[in-house]
Amino acid sequence: MRYRLIAVAASCLSAVLTAGVLRPRYGGMLRVETSATGEIGATRFAGQIYETLVRCDSHGEMKPWLATGWIHNASVGKWIFSARKNVVLPHETLWNPGEDTLTVPDTKPLDQILVEAGLGDKVVVESGPFRILNQHVGESVQLGANESYWGGRPFLDFVEIHMGRTRRDQLLDFELGKADVVEAEITDIKALKQANVVLQVSKPLETVALVFEKQTSSLTRQAVALSVDRLAMQRVMLDKQGEVSGALLPQWISGYAFLFSTAHDVSRAKALAPAGSTLLLCEDDRDKVLRSLVDRIAVDVSQAGINVRLATSGCEARLIRLPISSVNPQQALLALASKLQIAAPEWASPYAMESDLLRDGRVVPLFHLPIVYALKPNVRNWSVPCNLADVWLEETR
Amino acid sequence: MTFRTKLLIVSSLTVAGAVTIVTGGVLVAARQVFERVDAERQEALLEQFKREIKTQGAAVSAAVVRAASSTLLTRMAAEANQPEPDFASFYTDAQVLAENTGLEFLDITRKDLMVLSSAHWPVRFGYKNDWRSCIECKPNQAFLTKIPLPDGTTAMALAAFQRQGDLILLGAKRLDAAFMKALGEAPGVRTLLWVGPQECFSAGGPVALSAEFQNLVVEALRKPVVSRRIGNEAYLAVPLQQNGAVFGVLLVGTSLQQQITLERSILKIGFWVAAGGILLGVLLGWWATERVTRPVNELARGARDVAAGNWSAKVNVPAGDEMGELADAFNRMTAELVERQNRALQAERVAAWRELARRLAHELKNPLFPLQITIENMQRARAAGAQEFDETFQEGARTLLDEVRNFKTIIGRFSDFSRMPPPQFERVNIGDAISDAVRLYEAQLSLNDIRVHAQVSCAALTIDADPDQLRRALGNLILNAIDAMPNGGSLTFSVVGLEHAVRIAVTDTGQGLTEEEGSRLFTPYYTTKQHGTGLGLAIVQGVVSDHQGTIIVESGTGRGATFIIELPITQRAAERP
Numbered sequence: 001m002r003y004r005l006i007a008v009a010a011s012c013l014s015a016v017l018t019a020g021v022l023r024p025r026y027g028g029m030l031r032v033e034t035s036a037t038g039e040i041g042a043t044r045f046a047g048q049i050y051e052t053l054v055r056c057d058s059h060g061e062m063k064p065w066l067a068t069g070w071i072h073n074a075s076v077g078k079w080i081f082s083a084r085k086n087v088v089l090p091h092e093t094l095w096n097p098g099e100d101t102l103t104v105p106d107t108k109p110l111d112q113i114l115v116e117a118g119l120g121d122k123v124v125v126e127s128g129p130f131r132i133l134n135q136h137v138g139e140s141v142q143l144g145a146n147e148s149y150w151g152g153r154p155f156l157d158f159v160e161i162h163m164g165r166t167r168r169d170q171l172l173d174f175e176l177g178k179a180d181v182v183e184a185e186i187t188d189i190k191a192l193k194q195a196n197v198v199l200q201v202s203k204p205l206e207t208v209a210l211v212f213e214k215q216t217s218s219l220t221r222q223a224v225a226l227s228v229d230r231l232a233m234q235r236v237m238l239d240k241q242g243e244v245s246g247a248l249l250p251q252w253i254s255g256y257a258f259l260f261s262t263a264h265d266v267s268r269a270k271a272l273a274p275a276g277s278t279l280l281l282c283e284d285d286r287d288k289v290l291r292s293l294v295d296r297i298a299v300d301v302s303q304a305g306i307n308v309r310l311a312t313s314g315c316e317a318r319l320i321r322l323p324i325s326s327v328n329p330q331q332a333l334l335a336l337a338s339k340l341q342i343a344a345p346e347w348a349s350p351y352a353m354e355s356d357l358l359r360d361g362r363v364v365p366l367f368h369l370p371i372v373y374a375l376k377p378n379v380r381n382w383s384v385p386c387n388l389a390d391v392w393l394e395e396t397r
Numbered sequence: 398m399t400f401r402t403k404l405l406i407v408s409s410l411t412v413a414g415a416v417t418i419v420t421g422g423v424l425v426a427a428r429q430v431f432e433r434v435d436a437e438r439q440e441a442l443l444e445q446f447k448r449e450i451k452t453q454g455a456a457v458s459a460a461v462v463r464a465a466s467s468t469l470l471t472r473m474a475a476e477a478n479q480p481e482p483d484f485a486s487f488y489t490d491a492q493v494l495a496e497n498t499g500l501e502f503l504d505i506t507r508k509d510l511m512v513l514s515s516a517h518w519p520v521r522f523g524y525k526n527d528w529r530s531c532i533e534c535k536p537n538q539a540f541l542t543k544i545p546l547p548d549g550t551t552a553m554a555l556a557a558f559q560r561q562g563d564l565i566l567l568g569a570k571r572l573d574a575a576f577m578k579a580l581g582e583a584p585g586v587r588t589l590l591w592v593g594p595q596e597c598f599s600a601g602g603p604v605a606l607s608a609e610f611q612n613l614v615v616e617a618l619r620k621p622v623v624s625r626r627i628g629n630e631a632y633l634a635v636p637l638q639q640n641g642a643v644f645g646v647l648l649v650g651t652s653l654q655q656q657i658t659l660e661r662s663i664l665k666i667g668f669w670v671a672a673g674g675i676l677l678g679v680l681l682g683w684w685a686t687e688r689v690t691r692p693v694n695e696l697a698r699g700a701r702d703v704a705a706g707n708w709s710a711k712v713n714v715p716a717g718d719e720m721g722e723l724a725d726a727f728n729r730m731t732a733e734l735v736e737r738q739n740r741a742l743q744a745e746r747v748a749a750w751r752e753l754a755r756r757l758a759h760e761l762k763n764p765l766f767p768l769q770i771t772i773e774n775m776q777r778a779r780a781a782g783a784q785e786f787d788e789t790f791q792e793g794a795r796t797l798l799d800e801v802r803n804f805k806t807i808i809g810r811f812s813d814f815s816r817m818p819p820p821q822f823e824r825v826n827i828g829d830a831i832s833d834a835v836r837l838y839e840a841q842l843s844l845n846d847i848r849v850h851a852q853v854s855c856a857a858l859t860i861d862a863d864p865d866q867l868r869r870a871l872g873n874l875i876l877n878a879i880d881a882m883p884n885g886g887s888l889t890f891s892v893v894g895l896e897h898a899v900r901i902a903v904t905d906t907g908q909g910l911t912e913e914e915g916s917r918l919f920t921p922y923y924t925t926k927q928h929g930t931g932l933g934l935a936i937v938q939g940v941v942s943d944h945q946g947t948i949i950v951e952s953g954t955g956r957g958a959t960f961i962i963e964l965p966i967t968q969r970a971a972e973r974p
Binding site: 235298 | 484488
């Protein structure tokens with residue numbers, strides 16, 4: 001009987017403690033490492049600092065954000081956005097945009113207007129849940145919680161983001177306890193899981209594509225696209241992670257990715273390849289996965305009779321990762337066009353826009369890969385796409 | 398070329414030739430020895446290479462066996478037995494296996510050689526293993542092969558394979574600098590392994606081959622063994638073959654530095670020996686020629702003296718050898734010559750006196766006969782009466798005076814010949830001298846119906862001569878021609894300028910001379926004429942001789958006669974006034 005009482009008391013105590021642990025906690029500093037380089041505003045963390053009138057939700061719908069709504073004034077031929085009232089700027093002043101800022105001519109479809117507004121074409125305001133405290137461009141950024149954030153103060157006090165770190169270095173820092181959240185290679189998933197590391201694997205949110213320089217011949221591009229054995233690479237080299245694709249956007253976002261060919265036809269590639277053609281392919285020493293993929297592509301392409309040479313600069317083609325910044329297909333495509341520095345397609349259906357982007361064969365999508373984050377056990381509520389405002393750190397005991 | 402020079406050249410050449418032959422022989426012998434040693438060293442290294450191949454091959458084979466018996470390969474083999482095997486997870490396992498077994502190259506393939514996992518080229522999964530000749534080999538038997546590398550080059554390797562269920566495991570170790578180092582090159586020996594146009598290495602690491610090496614390799618790829626000298630090394634190129642396929646070329650080079658040093662030493666010694674020999678030969682030759690040529694020179698000098706008329710010349714050569722005997726013989730010869738000359742001179746003098754007496758007797762006898770007749774007539778006329786005597790006396794006295802004058806003339810000629818004075822040289826124009834002489838005898842020539850022709854090639858030709866004696870000599874030749882042409886004819890003077898002399902030819906169209914007459918023509922007191930003294934041509938010869946010239950006669954019976962005189966253009970300074 002006495003033992004039974006002790007067991008009940010222990011169970012109650014455990015329940016009380018557990019409830020306390022799972023409750024979000026304010027405070028703490030989150031250390032994040034990323035391979036992204038450049039301005040923080042061009043990374044996945046941009047939304048934590050900068051805000052736009054509208055923002056894409058998890059279903060790809062454009063939803064009000066800094067704008068609380070929009071109405072159409074047919075008499076003046078404009079769409080008028082209503083500004084949110086309690087948006088505080090870095091110097092603790094209220095955001096008070098002028099009428100012109102919130103007025104858009106109705107010469108374009110509303111969808112396009114909203115997508116462009118979501119991209120920040122019209123309004124970008126530094127009013128996010130975090131503010132930049134200190135920044136070394138391309139190296140590190142220290143963010144502090146925006147106490148006056150209109151959506152409520154974030155749980156974390158500080159976020160330290162180290163940029164331009166290779167995945168290998170990130171993993172090393174993670175193991176040494178220097179980082180709480182790091183990006184992990186999909187090829188490391190198995191090993192990390194075996195090591196009981198907490199992993200956050202997203203849906204495919206990154207496109208791996210072969211991008212040709214303008215001067216390469218169209219036939220060579222076609223031959224290369226046909227000679228690459230995507231499936232073998234995905235199954236063996238990518239540990240069956242991600243998806244094989246011939247489209248820029250993954251199937252789960254666009255719904256039509258399967259319409260773009262992923263055919264592997266060496267004999268046709270041989271027929272297409274100009275005699276004696278060569279290809280100088282760029283190899284990124286910093287990215288282990290891309291480097292091994294490039295090596296395999298070189299082997300595949302050489303089967304088509306194209307003499308492939310690997311280099312680190314002055315290349316005719318390179319394999320790159322293209323982050324999908326939005327789950328709205330059209331917004332994602334416009335962002336990709338901007339990232340690839342190619343002309344934005346005419347506004348149309350997502351399929352038409354994507355077909356337009358891929359028409360000249362300069363971009364050959366190969367895979368869609370998930371983003372993998374390795375998290376320290378005390379990091380809670382981490383999500384991809386990331387929303388640092390919801391993340392909190394469990395108190396370590 | 399003097400005997401001494403010849404002797405020196407011959408002795409030098411003999412010494413140099415002998416040294417050259419000996420040096421060449423030593424060089425050839427040394428080279429043969431070195432070549433034999435080099436060949437042995439190369440052969441030994443080749444044998445070492447083969448042994449090392451065997452040893453390394455056994456090690457590779459053992460490593461492959463270890464890899465084939467590993468748990469990893471067992472798991473793969475088990476997966477291969479599944480209805481739908483999935484080898485994706487084994488993608489990098491070959492690398493682990495290679496590291497564990499120390500193999501540089503490792504491919505795990507299916508039965509059809511499709512690569513499932515590759516250690517050295519992981520991304521090549523799904524493609525066929527194309528290591529050459531492995532199919533023809535047996536498990537546990539190492540073989541040479543060429544392995545394609547990701548950078549487009551190939552590596553030569555020692556490979557072996559093992560089967561494990563439905564899988565084949567191929568492992569290999571590269572033949573690289575470490576392997577070459579293991580051969581343990583002897584000093585002076587270098588080994589290169591040519592694998593491809595861009596890959597060649599020695600024990601020290603990669604080597605860039607020069608064009609000469611490339612050519613040697615190209616030749617070696619066609620022939621079993623090729624040897625060639627490149628720089629200071631002798632190379633043996635041996636193609637490495639396996640089942641008829643050539644995988645590379647082993648180049649074994651031995652340094653020729655020692656050989657070259659020895660050859661240079663031999664050549665240097667040979668040179669100095671030859672130089673010393675030649676010098677010694679020269680000295681000995683000089684000494685020998687001094688001993689030989691000095692008596693010879695003495696003899697030559699004596700002979701020249703004799704030729705110059707000094708018949709009493711003697712040579713002073715120490716007796717005791719052949720040259721001494723020769724010198725004695727020479728001296729005896731000159732003594733005998735002098736004696737004979739004296740005897741000949743004496744005989745000639747006697748003969749000359751006899752000839753003079755005969756001539757004098759002949760010359761004097763002719764006028765004596767008229768004198769005797771005249772005197773006898775005068776005696777008869779005295780006996781006959783005064784009137785007849787007076788008549789006879791006048792005529793007889795005239796005859797006596799004529800004959801006395803004749804005596805005087807004869808005596809004058811002899812006197813002139815004996816009193817021939819030395820020439821007084823001055824520049825004389827030959828043409829003028831001939832003209833003057835012809836002018837003196839113009840009347841007699843005309844009287845005898847003789848036409849005179851003159852062919853003077855150079856009218857301004859002048860020589861050093863005594864004009865009086867020259868005119869006298871030419872006059873005697875004209876008189877001689879007049880006597881030779883009693884029935885008329887033509888007399889031709891031709892003058893030709895030579896390099897240092899003039900040639901004067903006096904040609905008549907007379908009855909000519911017999912050979913005997915020609916040979917005695919210039920002998921004093923010799924004449925073919927009834928009233929001649931035999932002194933005219935002797936005087937001509939005397940004048941020509943005093944002018945350092947020569948005179949010859951060309952004639953034949955019925956062909957006339959040509960007297961050819963050659964006189965020097967200039968006389969020696971000492972002889973000129």
